[in-house]
Amino acid sequence: MNDNQFLGYERDDGSVGIRNHTVIVSTAPYANDTVKRAADIVEDAIPITHPLGRCQTKPDVFQTYRTLLGYATHPNTYGAVVVAHAGEIVDGDELAEDIAETGRPSDSVNIHREKGVMNALKRTVNSAQEMAQDASAQKRVPSDMSNLTFGINCATSDTTSGLCQHKATANAVWRLIDDYGGRGCFAETPEFFGGENELSERAVNDEVKQEILERVEHWDDRLQATGYDVRGAQPTPDNMDGGLTTIEEKSLGALVKSGDGPIQDIIDYGAKIPRDSGMYIMDTPGHGAESVTGIGAGGAHFMVISTGQGHTLSNAVMPTIKITGNPGSAERVPEETDVDVSEALVGDESFDWATDQLWDEIVDVVNGKVTLSEALGESQFAIHRIGPST
Amino acid sequence: MPDRYLQVVEPTDNVATALRELEAGETVSVGVGDEERTVEIAEDVIFGHKIAIEDIASGETITKYGKSIGNATEDIPAGTWVHVHNVESNYGRGDLADDEQAKVVSE
Numbered sequence: 394m395n396d397n398q399f400l401g402y403e404r405d406d407g408s409v410g411i412r413n414h415t416v417i418v419s420t421a422p423y424a425n426d427t428v429k430r431a432a433d434i435v436e437d438a439i440p441i442t443h444p445l446g447r448c449q450t451k452p453d454v455f456q457t458y459r460t461l462l463g464y465a466t467h468p469n470t471y472g473a474v475v476v477a478h479a480g481e482i483v484d485g486d487e488l489a490e491d492i493a494e495t496g497r498p499s500d501s502v503n504i505h506r507e508k509g510v511m512n513a514l515k516r517t518v519n520s521a522q523e524m525a526q527d528a529s530a531q532k533r534v535p536s537d538m539s540n541l542t543f544g545i546n547c548a549t550s551d552t553t554s555g556l557c558q559h560k561a562t563a564n565a566v567w568r569l570i571d572d573y574g575g576r577g578c579f580a581e582t583p584e585f586f587g588g589e590n591e592l593s594e595r596a597v598n599d600e601v602k603q604e605i606l607e608r609v610e611h612w613d614d615r616l617q618a619t620g621y622d623v624r625g626a627q628p629t630p631d632n633m634d635g636g637l638t639t640i641e642e643k644s645l646g647a648l649v650k651s652g653d654g655p656i657q658d659i660i661d662y663g664a665k666i667p668r669d670s671g672m673y674i675m676d677t678p679g680h681g682a683e684s685v686t687g688i689g690a691g692g693a694h695f696m697v698i699s700t701g702q703g704h705t706l707s708n709a710v711m712p713t714i715k716i717t718g719n720p721g722s723a724e725r726v727p728e729e730t731d732v733d734v735s736e737a738l739v740g741d742e743s744f745d746w747a748t749d750q751l752w753d754e755i756v757d758v759v760n761g762k763v764t765l766s767e768a769l770g771e772s773q774f775a776i777h778r779i780g781p782s783t
Numbered sequence: 784m785p786d787r788y789l790q791v792v793e794p795t796d797n798v799a800t801a802l803r804e805l806e807a808g809e810t811v812s813v814g815v816g817d818e819e820r821t822v823e824i825a826e827d828v829i830f831g832h833k834i835a836i837e838d839i840a841s842g843e844t845i846t847k848y849g850k851s852i853g854n855a856t857e858d859i860p861a862g863t864w865v866h867v868h869n870v871e872s873n874y875g876r877g878d879l880a881d882d883e884q885a886k887v888v889s890e
Contacts (some may be wrong), residue, residue: 616875623875636831639872
């Protein structure tokens with residue numbers, strides 16, 4: 394194996410995973426308990442539960458379905474069991490069929506069809522157990538680094554974020570894109586406020602440029618339509634503790650993590666990140682759990698969470714590597730700090746050193762090293778919703 | 784030598800970020816582009832927070848990263864702590880929405 398390769402799990406659809414998970418997906422709140430109980434029983438099975446999937450308008454249904462399908466067909470997913478309650482707007486059988494189309498093992502369990510939760514639980518456990526055993530027999534094989542997609546998110550940002558850890562993160566993602574032919578994806582559209590013009594100038598063409606500006610304006614309109622002052626929500630209290638004063642300041646710092654290279658496209662929440670090499674934007678809120686959930690659905694293999702004050706933010710399917718440049722945070726919350734690069738901010742180290750620290754950790758993680766949040770079983774899952782329930 | 788723990792991102796910025804605790808009354812040297820500026824710290828400032836590095840009048844733009852991060856809501860003399868108590872944002876301000884829009888929302 395050379396430097397251009399990592400050891401991954403090959404899929405029939407051409408993608409390569411860095412993990413080999415069995416996921417159990419709920420299609421509605423009434424299947425969540427069955428999913429959680431089954432995942433408790435089957436070793437390493439990941440439960441995907443949420444309060445959505447019924448009484449939603451079409452745009453939200455598409456978004457929920459797309460997000461669930463994204464996790465069930467993620468490169469890091471070996472196979473998936475779908476658990477539905479009854480007939481719902483997010484159809485369990487249809488979802489299982491779409492999963493099977495990618496060549497992954499899939500099964501559909503319906504609580505009503507099984508005459509109740511006990512039978513449904515048994516079938517779910519049996520199915521997931523078989524997948525987990527088959528997955529464990531699959532071997533990692535050398536694969537090209539160009540297959541990798543690098544997700545980027547910030548969390549509990551403070552003023553150190555834009556000055557330090559975001560720079561190392563930007564250098565690392567562009568190393569994957571420029572040197573290895575991989576992909577990057579960042580998000581959090583309301584956190585472009587104040588930097589949207591400069592960001593849009595990085596678009597590869599006028600169409601993408603206009604799309605970026607329109608999506609930023611749409612978020613500003615949505616926020617204003619609440620009739621309230623968004624200063625009550627952004628920056629968040631932990632951001633303010635860390636010295637961030639306004640959403641504009643938070644945004645300008647946040648954009649540092651995307652570097653300054655060209656933007657190929659801005660895609661919908663939870664949509665698959667294109668396979669062509671380059672940097673993409675996903676249109677998500679700044680809400681970390683929702684944003685990270687969207688990028689995971691897009692198929693990012695791993696995510697770098699660039700944090701100021703430290704954060705539990707993580708994802709079970711897409712490993713998260715947390716980096717901070719705030720020396721106080723690295724000391725206060727060591728369990729939220731995979732990579733501490735504060736020496737580049739207040740010590741004698743360079744940003745090249747910081748980039749190498751992060752890159753080395755990324756290489757270890759894509760080859761199988763578990764991150765802090767994986768080792769601790771930390772994960773949050775929150776699908777962003779657009780409109781009201783009906 | 785400018786204090787390395789006071790960071791000014793762009794030479795046009797009128798605030799610096801403190802990467803150490805600042806004490807009221809101390810005199811600091813701030814590097815602004817190629818120049819050096821002397822500022823007397825007006826009040827204690829904790830790690831990560833900002834100070835004005837020039838006198839900023841009420842209503843004037845606060846500039847960091849060479850861009851507006853909001854407006855001063857009161858006069859902010861050089862050396863003063865700059866934060867949510869004396870700066871306001873210009874984005875997502877539903878409270879400033881016009882009557883017509885407020886009407887649409889209430890319907």
